[in-house]
Amino acid sequence: MARKEDKFLDDFLAYLLARASHLVSEDYAIVLKEAGIDRPRWRVLASLSDYDKMTIGELARKVLMKQPTLTKVLDKMEEEKLVKRRHSKEDRRAIKIAITKKGKEKVSKLLIKAKKHEKAILKNYTKEEEKVLKHVLRTFIERL
Amino acid sequence: MARKEDKFLDDFLAYLLARASHLVSEDYAIVLKEAGIDRPRWRVLASLSDYDKMTIGELARKVLMKQPTLTKVLDKMEEEKLVKRRHSKEDRRAIKIAITKKGKEKVSKLLIKAKKHEKAILKNYTKEEEKVLKHVLRTFIERL
DNA sequence: AAGAATAATTTCATTATTCATATATTATTA
DNA sequence: TAATAATATATGAATAATGAAATTATTCTT
Secondary structure, rough: HHHHHHHOHHHHHHHHHHHHHHHHHHHHHHHHHHOOOOHHHHHHHHHHOOOOOEEHHHHHHHHHOOOOHHHHHHHHHOOOOOEEEEOOOOOOOOOOEEEEEHHHHHHHHHHHHHHHHHHHOOOOOHHHHHHHHHHHHHHHHHHH | OHHHHHHHHHHHHHOOOOHHHHHHHHHHHHHHHHOOOOOOHHHHHHHHHHHOOHHHHHHHHHHOOOOOHHHHHHHHHHHHOOEEEEEEOOOOEEEEEOOOOOOOHHHHHHHHHHHHHHHHHOOOOHHHHHHHHHHHHHHHHHHH
């Protein structure tokens, strides 16, 4: 058996993505564990640090969870005072999720660590490679 | 709010990977559903189509599952006659998993469809972009 | 205003996942 | 070589995730 690329999986995009994603986020999971937070919560807080006051539906798409799953995560996070629920003014069916002060404090340190972690992972690649990688991933997300 | 890249998540590698991976594999899940197979089984069969007779531990790493999870998946797949267990000759603690004729038949059509699906996803990108993307992903996997 | 659609929640049954541990085997080492 | 450690897999119980309905409240369409 010669080159890896001759194998199906080692040249299969969906697999390369899944595996790379899995490894990268598993690697960062150590940081999360130290901070005493799990992945769903981290994702919610990180999302809210970009877009505060999303509806639950919007947030569910961002964090790659099903809506009923997210509802339950938010129940716990609300109890822990990391997020708040507010009825949307525009659409009173919808609920806007906002991050609390406590939530912001928790996430701000993690954001810095996350960026450091990413830098470490990308240090062996050129700026150009990083640019292509992120561009392609970003456009996948837009198109799919 | 200007560009997406100014947001944390939209420039955060782990998130871009997770989301792209999620979307790509969700898109292919339609094909799997039609074929009446679920993701764990598909991953096992696809892995075995490259490397037949892996031990359970090796396979678990390939398919991104914990060993106990995989053992249970294999129990079902063995019952369905998609795979076989054999004691390893070199190490009698270990068990080698082999794909059966039925398993091969099942997976061969899916491999073709998977490649088609990938081609469709990548059609908007240059060969060079595809090369960089896969190279970076592959080296993540090797290094992490 | 009626009916369809949407947002979120709740419930329930099913299935999956994890953790810790058990068993068998192999490797190490004193 | 006997004891100990390490490895590969299996198992069982506890926990969690998922999917599919049914529910409530609200908004949109005509």
